[in-house]
Structure formats: structure tokens, C-alpha cells
Amino acid sequence: MTTNPEHEKIFKAAGIEMWPADKITAFRKALLDWYDKEKRDLPWRRTSDPYSIWVSEIMLQQTRVDTVIPYYHNFLDRFPDIAALAAAPEDAILKAWEGLGYYSRVKNMQKAAQQIVAEYGGVFPADPQEIAKLKGIGPYTAGAVSSIAFQIPEPAVDGNVMRVMSRLFEIDADIAKPASRKIFEAVVRELIDPERPGDFNQALMDLGSSICTPLNPQPEISPIKAFNAAYKNGTMHLYPVKTKAKRPVPMNLQGIILQNGEKQFLLEKRPSSGLLADFWTFPLIQLDLDALSGSAAAAPGPPAAIQTELLVAEDFPKLAEATTKAGKTPPAFSQIEAQLSGAVAEKYGLKPVWLKAETGSVTHVFSHIKWQITGYYGRVLTGGDSRLPEQCRWVSENDFADYAFPVPQQKMWQKFQQQTRKEFGL
DNA sequence: AAGGCGGGGCG
DNA sequence: CGCCCAGCCTT
CATH class of the missing domain: 3.90.79.10 (Nucleoside Triphosphate Pyrophosphohydrolase)
Known part of the structure; x- marks a missing residue:
């Protein structure tokens, strides 16, 4: 029931039954209607500037929205565009990232800014393949920036999305394993709304951080509870499958x-x-x-x-x-x-x-x-x-x-x- | 595929 | 206090 034979193989191996087209259409509407009503007013949702959206996505990796907001404003204040970031001294970018953690993120972002200046004339590339070549941009961020800044229907699979999808389809793949991401990307490629890919991806992430949470989820008030196989089958507690990290x-x-x-x-x-x-x-x-x-x-x-x-x-x-x-x-x-x-x-x-x-x-x-x-x-x-x-x-x-x-x-x-x-x- | 890499919120 | 949240890079 898919248009893509590669996806067909992945779904078969993972025991996933993809929905028919009318169900997918209904899902998009339910999710996006909820998003239009409930979405948070976040600074990076008030801009279409790829650079600003990129900065927000890098900051949001492993970091909560509330933590990011002040850093986001300060960072754009100090480094308002790609050229400014590319030219900044290292101690300045580290100072701007102080307390955010995972400091290689900002170093890689500066390298990518220099890449954009050198290879793309200082203009953020509008092609997912090119975006993915930038330092510090992996599959998630490439998808997020492509869909949010350029309205390209690419999946942006983060932990929220894997959790939501694992429950919707009762997917047993271990979300802690890198190889599992392929499965979730294939699912999202089937579901993503080609008219509003950026909103679709952000809606999934919002849902994952508010209703479809890791602990104490509230599937009964979810806008997409009618699509939730784990909820209907009483298996919510089994998903997502995730191996535990080692202790420090x-x-x-x-x-x-x-x-x-x-x-x-x-x-x-x-x-x-x-x-x-x-x-x-x-x-x-x-x-x-x-x-x-x-x-x-x-x-x-x-x-x-x-x-x-x-x-x-x-x-x-x-x-x-x-x-x-x-x-x-x-x-x-x-x-x-x-x-x-x-x-x-x-x-x-x-x-x-x-x-x-x-x-x-x-x-x-x-x-x-x-x-x-x-x-x-x-x-x-x-x-x-x-x-x-x-x-x-x-x-x-x-x-x-x-x-x-x-x-x-x-x-x-x-x-x-x-x-x-x-x-x-x- | 596995390990290194920060920091914060919750019960 | 121990539990949870996790993308990208290097090896």
C-alpha cells in the first residue's frame, strides 16, 4: 500500500502495516488541525530565514525549548548572519554557547558557515543533499531545515518522532540503535504532508514533547488517538523499545x-x-x-x-x-x-x-x-x-x-x- | 556498531 | 537521589 518498493521492504521486515491513502489523509488533517490550534509561539517559528532556523535546530539538539530561547536571541544578536558566524573568533562562539553543552555543535556550525561562504556564495543551500553535506548537519537536522525553511517533504526523525511512531504502529525496533532510524524515516516519508512538510514535522515533535511523552503519556487526549495502535491494543507501556544507557x-x-x-x-x-x-x-x-x-x-x-x-x-x-x-x-x-x-x-x-x-x-x-x-x-x-x-x-x-x-x-x-x-x- | 560528548527536569 | 530526555562525530 505504498508507492515506494524500498519502503515496502523495510515495513515487511519490521512488521509494519502501512495505512491506506485515505487514512493517511485523515491523519495529516487531525495532526495539523491540532498543531494550528495548539502550536507554541516560538521565536524560530516567526521567521523563514534558513540561517535562523538552522541555529535553532542545532541548539535544540539534546536541549529543551525553554533553555534554548535566551541563547537563540543572544546568538543571533551577536552573529546575525552566516558571514558573521563564519568570521567570528572561536572564543566568542564558545562564550555564546556557554552552558548549553555539547560544544562541538557550535564549532561544527561555524565550520559549516565557512563552508557556505566558500562553496555556496554565502547563501544557505536549498537542496537536502547539499544541506546534508554541511558539518554538524546529520539526517535529522537536514530534514528539519529542508522541511521547515524550504518546504521540502523530508522526514526529520528525532527521539520524539520515533517515540510517536513506535506507538502509532507498535514498532519493536530499538530506538537507541542507529540502524532503527531508517525504519522511522520510511514511515514518515509515507505519512508526511507534501503541502506542509515543515509544520507536519514540527507537529509530530510538539506532540511528542507534550502529549506523547516518554513517561505518563496522555493518549486519551491525543488528537491522533484514533490512529494509535498501541493505545487501542493496550500495549502503550511496551513502546518505544529502548535499551538503557550505561551509568556514568x-x-x-x-x-x-x-x-x-x-x-x-x-x-x-x-x-x-x-x-x-x-x-x-x-x-x-x-x-x-x-x-x-x-x-x-x-x-x-x-x-x-x-x-x-x-x-x-x-x-x-x-x-x-x-x-x-x-x-x-x-x-x-x-x-x-x-x-x-x-x-x-x-x-x-x-x-x-x-x-x-x-x-x-x-x-x-x-x-x-x-x-x-x-x-x-x-x-x-x-x-x-x-x-x-x-x-x-x-x-x-x-x-x-x-x-x-x-x-x-x-x-x-x-x-x-x-x-x-x-x-x-x- | 559503539562510544564520546553536556546539561537539565522530574518524581 | 536516580530516573528520564539524545543527534552527530569519530573510531
């Missing part, structure tokens, strides 16, 4: 919060590839704590006890007062702190005096790793050290706004301010 692996790190004599903080730029590439954080190191707990490796005594007292008395009167009251000498060197000093001396050529442990300690969960950062605050006497690595910089707090901070860094900074700043009036 815990990783313990030490966050090094150092200030120099000018009250500047040491920041380090992360490597240009990998996790949080090119973003700035307080130096993060990973001590081998297992090796530490074993032997009673004599911790070197405070290498600068006198300096410590001087520092504390001079720059941190409240800290000095607090430690005196508690009947303690200024921060004793634990084994960990001795290790820390060794690592900091080796990596950064600095000899800090540690003033507080467990400050700026935070947890941050990525999709595959769980960072557990223990913060250590210290001061260094020397100012501009010649051995400071290339990727490091002493930065005044007033200039933090010029640096792109990932969320774990923002958390460390917040914690440090709450725990140490207020406590000691630094």
Missing part, C-alpha cells in the same frame, strides 16, 4: 583554586579536543589517592610555615582569627596536600600555601562520566611566574566574564564564594 563512571578530581599576590585566580584552558574542549576552568588534577593511603610516606612538613603565618595575618585576618580561635595552627599539611603541592609544582611551577580544603567541592554528571571534584584553596607568593604553562593564565575576577566557563567551573566558583569568601571575608 565516577571520577575523582582535585580542583586547584589558587590566588596570587594580586588576588588573581589561576585559570587553565582545556585541550582543544575531548571533554569541554577549549573551555576554561580552575586547574583540575587527578591524584593517585590509592597509592597515598598505603604507606606512611612521610609528608614533607609545611615548607613555608612562616610564610603561611605571614600570608594569613596580612591578607586573611579573619582566617587567622578563625584558626587561632579553633586552637589550630594555620592549615596543617595533610598527605593529600603534600601530594597536591608536588603536582602543582610539577605542572604549574608554583609553590602554593594551602589555606583551605573542601572548598569549591562539587559533583557534575556528564552522560558518560561523573566528576567528583574536591576543591583546595591556596595562595602563591610569586606573581608572574615564568614557568607558567602556555594554557594557563592569572585572571582577575572582574575579567571572568571574558572566559567561557563550563557548568562544573561555574559550580566550583559558586561553592568557593559561598564557603570561603563569606566565611573569611576574602
Whole structure:
């Protein structure tokens, strides 16, 4: 009952029975009538500019609408067109993406903008095949931009669409598997309204995010409940089929919060590839704590006890007062702190005096790793050290706004301010 | 095909 | 707190 023999094969293999033409027509009407009535008024739905629509689609990958809206406005403000994005400095585009996550998205988008300038005269290509060649544009985004910006009947299969379709047709394919996407694309190609492909795709996604949700869906109020095989057969709880992701692996790190004599903080730029590439954080190191707990490796005594007292008395009167009251000498060197000093001396050529442990300690969960950062605050006497690595910089707090901070860094900074700043009036 | 890559909302 | 949300790139 399809026009396409390729689709026929796919449907047969997946056990899908495609609807007759009149049912497809009725489905389009039910879905689009609902969309016309209920669609949200979103900024990128007020434009037909392919660049703006492209920006919105890249931002909306793995990111909620409410989160995206302010970033969308700010980004278009700073980079109003393809040429502006292509020419922007990297730190500017990272800053504009700060907090959004998956930062390779914006780097790839800039590469694509440069591609468009070089190969398409700066004009966004209006052909799905050409669109799909752009860096960072995969099958979903190619379909979304083609259909929404250019009214080309291409499927835009995201997680919402796979969930909706798996329930409508009781499709057993595992939506976590890349290979399954082909099945859903074939289904949408059969169903998509050639008159309003962009609205059709957006309607499916809206439905998936509001009514046909992953948890606690409301099929009884769905505009397309009459088409929902899983609902009619009482199998809603079985769809979609999706294998679970692995748990993030815990990783313990030490966050090094150092200030120099000018009250500047040491920041380090992360490597240009990998996790949080090119973003700035307080130096993060990973001590081998297992090796530490074993032997009673004599911790070197405070290498600068006198300096410590001087520092504390001079720059941190409240800290000095607090430690005196508690009947303690200024921060004793634990084994960990001795290790820390060794690592900091080796990596950064600095000899800090540690003033507080467990400050700026935070947890941050990525999709595959769980960072557990223990913060250590210290001061260094020397100012501009010649051995400071290339990727490091002493930065005044007033200039933090010029640096792109990932969320774990923002958390460390917040914690440090709450725990140490207020406590000691630094 | 599998793994790397961020961040936030919900119960 | 653990659960959920997931496209594109690289390997």
C-alpha cells in the first residue's frame, strides 16, 4: 500500500502495516488541525530565514525549548548572519554557547558557515543533499531545515518522532540503535504532508514533547488517538523499545583554586579536543589517592610555615582569627596536600600555601562520566611566574566574564564564594 | 556498531 | 537521589 518498493521492504521486515491513502489523509488533517490550534509561539517559528532556523535546530539538539530561547536571541544578536558566524573568533562562539553543552555543535556550525561562504556564495543551500553535506548537519537536522525553511517533504526523525511512531504502529525496533532510524524515516516519508512538510514535522515533535511523552503519556487526549495502535491494543507501556544507557563512571578530581599576590585566580584552558574542549576552568588534577593511603610516606612538613603565618595575618585576618580561635595552627599539611603541592609544582611551577580544603567541592554528571571534584584553596607568593604553562593564565575576577566557563567551573566558583569568601571575608 | 560528548527536569 | 530526555562525530 505504498508507492515506494524500498519502503515496502523495510515495513515487511519490521512488521509494519502501512495505512491506506485515505487514512493517511485523515491523519495529516487531525495532526495539523491540532498543531494550528495548539502550536507554541516560538521565536524560530516567526521567521523563514534558513540561517535562523538552522541555529535553532542545532541548539535544540539534546536541549529543551525553554533553555534554548535566551541563547537563540543572544546568538543571533551577536552573529546575525552566516558571514558573521563564519568570521567570528572561536572564543566568542564558545562564550555564546556557554552552558548549553555539547560544544562541538557550535564549532561544527561555524565550520559549516565557512563552508557556505566558500562553496555556496554565502547563501544557505536549498537542496537536502547539499544541506546534508554541511558539518554538524546529520539526517535529522537536514530534514528539519529542508522541511521547515524550504518546504521540502523530508522526514526529520528525532527521539520524539520515533517515540510517536513506535506507538502509532507498535514498532519493536530499538530506538537507541542507529540502524532503527531508517525504519522511522520510511514511515514518515509515507505519512508526511507534501503541502506542509515543515509544520507536519514540527507537529509530530510538539506532540511528542507534550502529549506523547516518554513517561505518563496522555493518549486519551491525543488528537491522533484514533490512529494509535498501541493505545487501542493496550500495549502503550511496551513502546518505544529502548535499551538503557550505561551509568556514568565516577571520577575523582582535585580542583586547584589558587590566588596570587594580586588576588588573581589561576585559570587553565582545556585541550582543544575531548571533554569541554577549549573551555576554561580552575586547574583540575587527578591524584593517585590509592597509592597515598598505603604507606606512611612521610609528608614533607609545611615548607613555608612562616610564610603561611605571614600570608594569613596580612591578607586573611579573619582566617587567622578563625584558626587561632579553633586552637589550630594555620592549615596543617595533610598527605593529600603534600601530594597536591608536588603536582602543582610539577605542572604549574608554583609553590602554593594551602589555606583551605573542601572548598569549591562539587559533583557534575556528564552522560558518560561523573566528576567528583574536591576543591583546595591556596595562595602563591610569586606573581608572574615564568614557568607558567602556555594554557594557563592569572585572571582577575572582574575579567571572568571574558572566559567561557563550563557548568562544573561555574559550580566550583559558586561553592568557593559561598564557603570561603563569606566565611573569611576574602 | 559503539562510544564520546553536556546539561537539565522530574518524581 | 536516580530516573528520564539524545543527534552527530569519530573510531
